[in-house]
């Protein structure tokens with residue numbers, strides 16, 4: 001009798017053989033935290049959650065999923081706010097995707113003091129990398145409120161911004177090299193850290209902002225900076241967005257360096273005070289509050305022209321943390337109301353005040369919205385709009401905001417990415433020619449369309 005090939009083992013068994021059963025989760029209770037996002041607005045279904053611990057294991061997982069034609073959703077800290085880090089809900093006949101968590105790839109390499117660089121695993125948290133750099137008298141240029149959950153891989157995959165973009169730039173400019181696994185399991189690694197290296201396409205740059213659609217980032221070589229030294233943090237009352245923007249230049253003494261400039265509105269301040277258990281920090285109430293951080297040698301001389309202003313200044317770390325808490329807890333404060341629509345947009349600085357004013361009018365007129373905030377990274381022209389009230393699935397309030405931003409020549413995503421949330425609106429700020437070029441790249445890297453399908457491009461690519 002001829003030998004009959006045995007049926008191949010189910011994918012989860014083959015994944016368990018590679019990773020160990022404890023790193024292949026199929027129990028819905030254990031998978032819950034990986035299939036629901038931070039905002040609780042986006043949730044989906046998965047075949048399994050896998051947790052590889054090395055680049056070789058990531059490569060083997062992708063090879064097995066590729067052979068089985070099973071989609072993969074890469075996930076870092078799951079703090080992304082555009083539905084890109086979790087799978088979408090699946091129909092009864094759909095092929096369920098695998099969520100690949102990078103959290104075990106958390107290696108922190110030795111600091112290279114000569115180059116001012118470090119290589120870290122994609123699953124290391126931003127907070128761990130920042131502490132690792134600080135312990136060696138360096139600083140990593142990117143920082144954001146989700147620092148203790150967001151991973152380096154996630155911040156590279158979304159080209160994260162954060163609170164120090166005005167001083168150090170976005171994530172892309174911190175990345176000197178990347179190691180990644182392509183959808184078929186091929187490893188591409190370029191981590192030598194040479195600043196001068198003009199040898200063709202910069203694959204790391206392409207992976208930056210790719211939102212898990214081209215491959216899985218497994219390690220990153222990062223540029224570090226010397227710390228800015230002691231800073232002054234000030235919270236200043238403002239009557240309008242135009243006044244807030246003007247403060248960024250008029251309040252800075254000559255020779256000082258702006259390290260951060262943020263704006264929070266009155267409702268956001270009240271919510272933050274409630275969440276943090278603090279009280280309104282200025283003498284009077286104002287429609288807006290501007291937070292400025294300047295590197296000035298450690299005294300208040302970095303700020304000028306504020307004699308008549310309602311202002312509170314923080315010089316030591318505790319005072320500064322108390323002031324920053326009002327800005328840093330905005331996301332959490334709005335989420336404390338329930339599921340909120342969180343939009344992240346940018347407009348050219350000359351249009352910022354008018355756009356913010358119009359956004360307030362537009363959002364304020366939406367019947368289903370019962371609370372909202374228009375705040376953000378002032379110096380970067382980056383506005384966050386939070387809306388509470390509309391159903392999670394109701395996309396019309398989001399569209400109203402994005403269309404307004406497009407009218408001002410802005411971007412529908414300043415830093416969070418496009419994800420699933422804005423995939424159908426990409427055309428508002430990228431031309432048909434640009435989208436065609438992006439789709440061609442996606443088709444070349446991921447011909448089977450297995451990497452994070454539905455993210456960035458709404459419809460199937462092919």
Ligand SMILES: Cc1cc2nc3c(=O)[nH]c(=O)nc-3n(C[C@H](O)[C@H](O)[C@H](O)COP(=O)(O)OP(=O)(O)OC[C@H]3O[C@@H](n4cnc5c(N)ncnc54)[C@H](O)[C@@H]3O)c2cc1C
Nearest residue numbers: 076077078079080084151153154155160161162212217415
């Ligand atoms: C309170 C709060 C404050 C925030 N503030 C800011 C801010 O100031 N600036 C800002 O830019 N963002 C901010 N964010 C959003 C979020 O923290 C960033 O987008 C962050 O970069 C996501 O990192 P993550 O590890 O959580 O990625 P995830 O949420 O897990 O994933 C985000 C995207 O990256 C992909 N991805 C993740 N890891 C990899 C990998 N290793 N390889 C390939 N693809 C991968 C995922 O598929 C997904 O598309 C904030 C979020 C919260 C909750």
